Structures are given as C-alpha cells and as structure tokens.
Amino acid sequence: MATIVKTESGTWKAVIRKRGFPTTIKTFRLKRDADDWARRTEDEMVRGMFVQRAPSERLTFEKAIQRYLAEVTSTKRPMTQTGEHKRAAPLVAYFGKYSLAAISAELVAQYRDKRLSGEDRKDASGKPVPRAPNTVRLELALLGHLFTVAVKEWGLGLTYNPVLNIRRPAPGPGRTRRLDKGEEVRLLAAVDGHSNPMLRWIVRIAVETGMRSSEIVTLRHSQVDLVKRVVRLVETKNTMPRTVPLTVEATNLFAQALANPIRPVGTDLIFFGEPGRDKVRRPYNFNKVWLDIKRSAGCSDFRFHDLRHEAVSRLVEAGLSDQEVAAISGHKSMQMLKRYTHLRAEDLVAKLDKLKA
Known part of the structure; x- marks a missing residue:
C-alpha cells in the first residue's frame, strides 16, 4: 500500500514501496490527487506496465x-x-x-x-x-x-x-535553376577574371564533375589521380566514399590546380586559404567572392549548389544511364537523382523531332 503524508508546506506526498520496484515518490497539492496517482501507479506495477516517469518529468x-x-x-x-x-x-x-x-x-x-x-x-x-x-x-x-x-x-x-x-511537411519540389547560354558565358568570364585562379578552377570543376563545393575545397593531392583520371572522395555528404571520373577538361583543370606555383610548402590542400589565428591553413573560403561574382554576372539567384544540378543534368543529356550518373554524383536513390536532374524542354523537343525523322 502507498503511504500518503502531509508535508510541512501543506502539500501531500505519496510514497510507494513495493518489492521489485524502485521507491516511487510524488507530491501533490490535493490529497485526492495523491490517492488517485498512488492507486493508478500500484495498478500499473501489478499488471507489469509501470514506467518510472519521474526523470522525464x-x-x-x-x-x-x-x-x-x-x-x-x-x-x-x-x-x-x-x-x-x-x-x-x-x-x-x-x-x-x-x-x-x-x-x-x-x-x-x-x-x-x-x-x-x-x-x-x-x-x-x-x-x-x-x-x-x-x-x-x-x-x-x-x-x-x-x-x-x-x-x-x-x-x-x-x-x-x-x-x-504527426505529419511531416512534404518535401519541396527542389530547385530547377539552370544556366542559360548567356549566363554561363558571363559567369565563367567573371570567375576567369578573378585575381585568385583557385576560384576559376573550383567553379569549372563543379560544372564538369557535379561535385559539391565541400568535396572540392577539401581535396588533397593524394585524392587526385591524373593518370587514371579519377578523384577519390573519402568523406561525402551521405557518408559513402565514391570515385569520380574526370573529363578531359576536368583533368586539365586539376593539372593546373596541382601545379599552382603559389602553394605554400607543406600544404597538401589543393585549394587552400590563409592561415587562421591558430596558424592552421584550412580550405579556401570563396563564399563572399562568389556572391560578388554572380551578382556582377547578372545571376544573383544562382547558387553554387546549382552547378551540381547543372552538371548532373548535362550527364543525363549526354546519354548516360541513371545508374552511371548516380555512380558519378553519389546519389543513393533514383528519387533523389531525379530531383537534381532537370532536362531542358527545348532539348527534348529536338530529340522528339529526331524520332519522327
């Protein structure tokens, strides 16, 4: 049986001591509430449904x-x-x-x-x-x-x-932003004209490979094989390592980046930044520069991650299968891959014309 006692402050304390269970104590303002709680708790103990709620309370x-x-x-x-x-x-x-x-x-x-x-x-x-x-x-x-x-x-x-x-909010439709020809020319011209050549290499590599910005800027010498024309990614967003094949253009860009004459001695990062207060060099942070560059090119709403959308869509347009594209981009499911693939309607029109020809 539970023990119900009145405290000096005027509240009522219920104490339950039952063999096989921890001593359970709870305080109430009214004696009736203490009696009800004690009765329910003892009943749960008897039926094997007792849960010690005090810690979560x-x-x-x-x-x-x-x-x-x-x-x-x-x-x-x-x-x-x-x-x-x-x-x-x-x-x-x-x-x-x-x-x-x-x-x-x-x-x-x-x-x-x-x-x-x-x-x-x-x-x-x-x-x-x-x-x-x-x-x-x-x-x-x-x-x-x-x-x-x-x-x-x-x-x-x-x-x-x-x-x-509860119901979770439905996922958004995903971005469909792609570069038109004029935007691409202006954007690449702007990055090519920047004083730091690393920006040019990073942006163009993103277009050629579909790699994320975090994957590119954290690359080290040992991950790039120019002979086999591959980049080996160890840490990715979905935690799955992957090997990215390089186009001829991407291979040339990496060759230029690896031969960067201003790379400090002892720095293994391909795209490096200035030392921090702790004297440690971290990956090149180009966020502010990128915002200024795309604004000057007249495409302020274009995000760096949209370059990944652009690259994946181009791989599909080039005729690669979904499995081949997923192997390059690292998407785990075809559903996620489709969110990143946006084919140009005008290109599909041209293909439809070829079918009837």
Missing part, C-alpha cells in the same frame, strides 16, 4: 537538448554539428521550459504549423515569415531523434516519441 527540454548536443551531435561531422546547433535554437525557444514528459504530439503539431505559417516570427512590418517545409522537416527530425535517444538510451521513462505521431 523533471528534465526540461532545454536541458535535454543541451545533453543531446554534447553527447550525440558532438560525434557527427563538423558541418552536421553546425546545422544541428542552428536547428536547436528555435526548438529551445518553443519547447525549452516544458518537461520532456509534457511534450505531446499535439504540441509538436502546433510547433510545425506555427513555423510553416510564420506565426512565431514577424518581419519589421509585422508580416509573418514562413519557414521552408524542408527547414521544418529537419527541425522535427532533430526533435524526433532526441526523443528516440531519450527513450532507448537515457532511460527517462518516456512511453513514446511524440514526433512519430
């Missing part, structure tokens, strides 16, 4: 996400760590003061809807600022994995993961 979401970032996020790659720290901020702003036990599927759904509608953030004129569906998807993924870790590893007594019971 005491732990706030803010403390939980701090533990997650320290124990789980810290084991991931630097870029992933940066993204998760950024996504944790709006989650803390909304759920921070709630205990983990108090976060329900309904509450998570409200968070999703407010983020998508922009109710939680207004611009200077008071107009809502909606978040992109994929942004909210990634935030919910972080929240969901925190609950998964809390249930499976932390032993907090949570009975379920509330994120599993």
